[in-house]
Amino acid sequence: MDYLNGLNDRQREAVLHTDGPLLILAGAGSGKTKVVTHKIAYLIEEKGIFPGNILAITFTNKAANELKERVGRLLSASVDTMWMGTFHSICVRILRRDIDKIGYNRSFTIYDRDDQITLIKECIKEKNLDKDTYKESSVLAQISKLKDAMTDPDKFINQNYKDFYLRNIGELYSLYQEKLKQYNALDFDDLIIKTVQLLKSNSDVLDYYQRKFKYVFVDEYQDTNKVQYELTILLSGKHNNICVVGDSDQSIYGWRGADITNILNFEKDFQNSTTIMLEQNYRSTQNILNLANKVIKNNSERKDKNLWTENHGGEPIYYEELPDSEDEALFVASKIEELISQGYSLSDFAILYRTNAQSRSFEDSFIRKNIPYKIVGGLKFYDRKEIKDIVAYLKVLQNPVDNISLKRIINVPKRGIGNATIDKVEEFASETNDSIYGALLSLDSISDLNGRAKNSLKPFVDMMNKLMAMKEVMGVKDFIEEVINTTGYIRELERENTIEAQTRIENIKEFISVAIDFEMRTGESNLEEFLANVALLSDVDKTSDTTNVVTMMTVHSAKGLEFPAVFLVGMEDGLFPITRAVDNESELEEERRLCYVAVTRAEKILFITNARVRTIYGNVNYTLPSRFIEEMGDAIEKKEKKNIKEQLVSVKDFTTNREKAAPRPFIIQAQPKPQGDKNLDVSVGDKVKHKKFGIGTIVQIKDRDNDKELVISFDGEGLKRLLLSIAPIEILR
DNA sequence: CCAGGCAGATTTTTT
C-alpha cells in the first residue's frame, strides 16, 4: 500500500521525514491526524519499525483510540504493542512498573480534583489557617504552578520566608505532598512529575524507555507544560526521533500551565530540527476561514500564517443578536429544525459556549422542542455522589492507606460511625504513625473509643477485610456488584424509594456497564487498571457516543473536533471574552485563540449569536456584543435583531423604550426600570386582581427584558405565570 | 448521631 497517496506535498514531506526532530505546524483542519497516522503506518510497513518502538501522546484518550484505530486500518500488522495515550495515562503505565524505586507503593491511587480539595482542606485545618484567606481552589492552583515549575516546598518556603502568606502556601504545599505520600496517592500533576523523577534518578529505567521508544509523537504540542516538555525530552533522548504537532494559534490551556514557548522554541531546543507548515485547510469553507484569519490577526504574539482552502465561498456566516438567553436558545433550536428539514441530521450540529453554565437554556429549549441532545462535560457522570462513593470504596479496597477515600465512605450508608468516632480513630492513627485503616485493624487498642463506637466499627472492618479478600479472586464487574451489595449501598437507596434514589441506582448500573465495557475493551479485569482508567478520562472520553443527537459543549472541549454546522453562542463582552481576561492583554489573546478554535470547528455553516440580556446568579445583566464580533467586521452578515418572543406574543408598548446597552466595561447590573404605563413597581406579596382569575397574591417576580414575569397564586386557580405588561391585572393597594 | 433548615458562595476553561 502506498502511504503517500492522497497527501499534498507538505504532508508528504512530513510523512517522509522520519529521522531527527520534526515540528509540524498544523493549522486547523489541515489534516494533521492524517499525516500522523500515515507516518506511523509508513514507519511500520516501509521502515520495518516494530509498533512497540513507537510512542504517541495525545490530548485525550479518545484521540488516542481514534489514532490507534486509524493506524490499524492502514496496516495489516497488529498495533496493540504501540504505546498511545495521554501524558497522564502513559505515565501511569510507567509508574505502575517502577514507582517503588522512588518510594511509593505500586498500587497507588490517583486523586481527582475533588479528592485534592478534600485533602487540601485537611491540610488547611491541620495548619490552623483561616479558610477564607487560604481558599482551597486558589491554594491548589498555586501548588500546581509550583509543581509545574518543579519547585520543591522547602525551596519555596526559604525563598518566601519573609512573606507570611506565601510561606504558609509553601507549608501547605509541603503538608499536602506529605499526605499524598502517606496515603499512597498521586494527583494529576504528580503522575507526570514522579515519572520525570523516576527517569532522572534511575538510569536503568530511563535507558529501558529510551531504547524502547525509537519514535516519539506528541500531538497538541502547544498545550504541553514545562514538566511534560521535560518528559518528552527524556523519553526521546536516545534516538532523538521526536515529532511534535501543534498550532500555536490554538493554545488555550495557558491557565492550566500550558507553556506556549514549548512550541515557539522547538527549533532552538532541538538541534537540527526541521519545521513543516501545513496551511491548506480541508475542513471549512473559504468564508469560515476568512473569518478565523481575521480574528486571529489581532493577536500580536504569533507566527503569521494563513489558512487557505480550495473550497471557495460557501454559506455566509450568520450573525444574530437576541434579546435574552432564552430567545437565543429558541433561535438555535428553530434554526436546527429548519436545517434538518433541509437534509441535515442532528449529529451535524454543535453548540459551543464559553462556560458550562450556559448549557442550561439550551437544554430547556431542546426539551421543549423535543430535539435530542447530549452535553459534553458539565454535570459529569463521574462526579455524581453515588459514583464517587462507589469509586471511593474501590480505592480503599485497593489502597487501604487512602484516608481521604476511607473517610468518605466509612459512614456511607449510615452505620452509626459519627465524626467524633472518626476523629478519635484518626488521632490514634497519627499517634501510632499508621493509616486510619491500620488503626481500625487494631481496634481494641484504641482506648479513647467507647463500646458503642467499637460495635459500629467492628462490622465495618470485617466487611472491608472480607471484600479485600474477594477482590483478589474476582473480576472488576463482579467485584463492583459484590461491593454495592455487601456494603448495603444499593439496599439503602432502594429503601429510600424516591425518584432521586431510583436515578442513583440507574447511575450505578450504568457504572457497572462501564466496567463491563472496560473488561471487553481491554481484556483486563484488574481493579487498579480500571480505577486509573476512570480517573484519567477526559470530558470528551466520558461522553457516550450517542449517535444521532445535537452536541453541546464548551469551546475547550471542542478542541480537535469538527462539525458541519456550528452555533457559537453567548458572544458577549464579559462572557466571551470572559471578564477577567478583558484587561489583561495576554489573557485576552488566549480568549481570542479560543474564539479561533471555536470558529474553525465549523465545516459548512457557522452561526454566531449573542444575547442583549443575560441572567447570571439570578440577576439581570445588560451586555454588549463581544469585541471579537467587531473584529470579524464585514466577514459576517449582520442582520437586524429579532425578538422571537415578540413574534409569538406581540408586545407593543415596550418596543419603543428599549434599553440602551451600557458603555464598556460591558456588563453592568440592571438599573431600576423606567416606569411604563403600568406601575412596574410591584413586589412579592402584593395583591392583584385579574380579569378572569380574580384575586391573587404575587409569589415571585422575574425580570424579563423590559418586562416582568409574575408568578401569581390565585385563590382557587392555583399558580399562573403572567407578563406584567400584557396580563389584564391591576395591583390592589 | 442525624435530619432538616438556613446562610453563603458560586462560575472559566480541565488532565
Next chain:
DNA sequence: ATCTGCCTGG
C-alpha cells in the same frame, strides 16, 4: 438560582 456546608434540635 442552585448547591454546599454549617448549625441546631430531636
